[in-house]
Amino acid sequence: MTEFAPVPDFAQGPEIPESGFVVTDLGGGVHGVTQGMVNTMFLVTRKGVVLVDAPPALGDTLAAAIGEVTAKPVTHLIYSHAHADHIGAAHLLDQRGLKIISHELTGEFIKEAQDDRRPLPTETFSGRRKELDIDGVRFVLDYTGDWHQAGNLFIHLPEQKTMAAIDSFSVKNAPFFRLVFSAHVPAYFEAMDQLLEYDFETVVSGHMSLYGTPEDVQTNREYIHDLRTSAAKALQTVDLKEAAAAAKVPAGNRQAELKVWMDAVVARAAELMPPWDKHLGGTDIFLADNLNAAAWSLFLD
Ligand SMILES: [Zn+2]
Numbered sequence: 001m002t003e004f005a006p007v008p009d010f011a012q013g014p015e016i017p018e019s020g021f022v023v024t025d026l027g028g029g030v031h032g033v034t035q036g037m038v039n040t041m042f043l044v045t046r047k048g049v050v051l052v053d054a055p056p057a058l059g060d061t062l063a064a065a066i067g068e069v070t071a072k073p074v075t076h077l078i079y080s081h082a083h084a085d086h087i088g089a090a091h092l093l094d095q096r097g098l099k100i101i102s103h104e105l106t107g108e109f110i111k112e113a114q115d116d117r118r119p120l121p122t123e124t125f126s127g128r129r130k131e132l133d134i135d136g137v138r139f140v141l142d143y144t145g146d147w148h149q150a151g152n153l154f155i156h157l158p159e160q161k162t163m164a165a166i167d168s169f170s171v172k173n174a175p176f177f178r179l180v181f182s183a184h185v186p187a188y189f190e191a192m193d194q195l196l197e198y199d200f201e202t203v204v205s206g207h208m209s210l211y212g213t214p215e216d217v218q219t220n221r222e223y224i225h226d227l228r229t230s231a232a233k234a235l236q237t238v239d240l241k242e243a244a245a246a247a248k249v250p251a252g253n254r255q256a257e258l259k260v261w262m263d264a265v266v267a268r269a270a271e272l273m274p275p276w277d278k279h280l281g282g283t284d285i286f287l288a289d290n291l292n293a294a295a296w297s298l299f300l301d
Contacts, residue, residue, distance in 0.1 A: 004284060011172040011281030013209025021058060021065045026202050026211060028160030029137075033058065033065045034209040038085065041164055041204040042066060043157065045135035048075030052155055052164045052204070056088040056117070063092075074098060076134055078141070079121060080166035081152040082109035086206060088117045099123060101132070103143050105151030146184045147191035156198050165195055166206035169220040173208060173282040178293035179224065185297035189228065192221035219279060224294070226274055231295040234269035266291045 014022050016036045024032040030043045038057040043050045049066055051074050058065065066074065073094065079087050079102035090100070102110075104124040111120060125141070132139040140156040148167045155164040167180050168191060182188035195203070195217050203212040243264040244257040269291045276283045 005277060008277070008281050011208075011210070016209070019064065020061045022209065023065050023068050024211065026160075026162055026204075028157070028162065030157065030160050030162045030202075031069055032204055032211050033062070035061065036209050038207060039204060039209060039211070040080075040086070040166070040206065041162070042069075042074075043137060043160070044070045044072060045075075045137055047135045048072045050074075050076040050078065050134050050137070050139070051093075052078050053080050053086040053166060053206075054089040054093060055086050056084070059089045060092060062089060076101065078102070078139070078153070078155060078164075079106050079110075080155065080164060080206070081149045082106045082113070082118070083149060083167070084113075084115065084118065086166055088115070090119050091117045095119060101125075101130075101141070103141070103151040103153060105143075106153075107151075109149070109151060144194045145187040145190060147182060147187040147194075148180060149183050154195065154198070156200065158199060161199060161201040163195070163198055163200045163203045164206075165191075165203055168192075168195065168203075168205050169212075169217065170207050170282070171203075171205055171210040171212035171216050172280060174223065174276070174280050174286045175220065175290055176207060176282075177286060177289045179290055182293065185293055186301050189224060192217055192224065196221070223276055223280060224290075226276070227269075227290050227294045228298065230269040230272040231265070231291050232298055233272055234265045234291075235295060235298055238265045238268050262292065262295065265295050269295060 021033055021035050026032050030041055032039055032041050035057050038055040040053045040055055049072055077100045100121040101123045102121040104126045107121045107124045110118045128143055130141045138158055142154040169175050179188050205212055240261040243261045247260040249256045249260055266288050270287055
């Protein structure tokens, strides 16, 4: 089995009890909830609960988690984006009177998916911004670009100084896999700068069990810039024909040449990366995938 670096202390989240979840008071009526791998947030208003996403990893325990804080019903569900790992338990909520809000691109994606677990939104918006007043609480929903998936939102609660930026990064950890499976890598790089323009103290970013600060966004920003710089240098120095010859690719197999070239680019870029393991967990796990995404984007975009 592959050897992995131990999870550093700073990246350790809370112990998950037998209930399967931990609810964290984030202030101003906002609560984070996690089961260790996936997280999201909800806000209690005078009349009910506004929930962001309904991750299947939490599933039925989501109701129990909210029940730890309030007996009020979920009145509003905001979809951060269409991916099943974040909203695939939406069907478990009581749908009677439930308002489901998303960007219209998210609605279109769900329609195409034809997945009973992901009910269609009841209200969508197009364009960049939608401001909501839900029972006296201001929600700003922003679609600033397809940094993760078309229709993905930054959800800002200005008075609570809290953000949900689901699948934007992992707090105290390297981004998952290919820059969190970004649909558009240049937009992903921009997203960190966009996030830092908001006035917030806490960000809920969708995975693992820690909640972040602007400093954590800044750290991810610096990390992905190092990924890009290293990938750019490697692209300039690794030659396709030399890489193919070194790997003894049979003459004429151009697809294999391309594959070993990119593998060599990623290997070279990994050597060029400054050490990050004292600042982020998971760098050893996701380095090659992240460099591959950064390098192809630099090559293609
Ligand atoms: Zn996603």
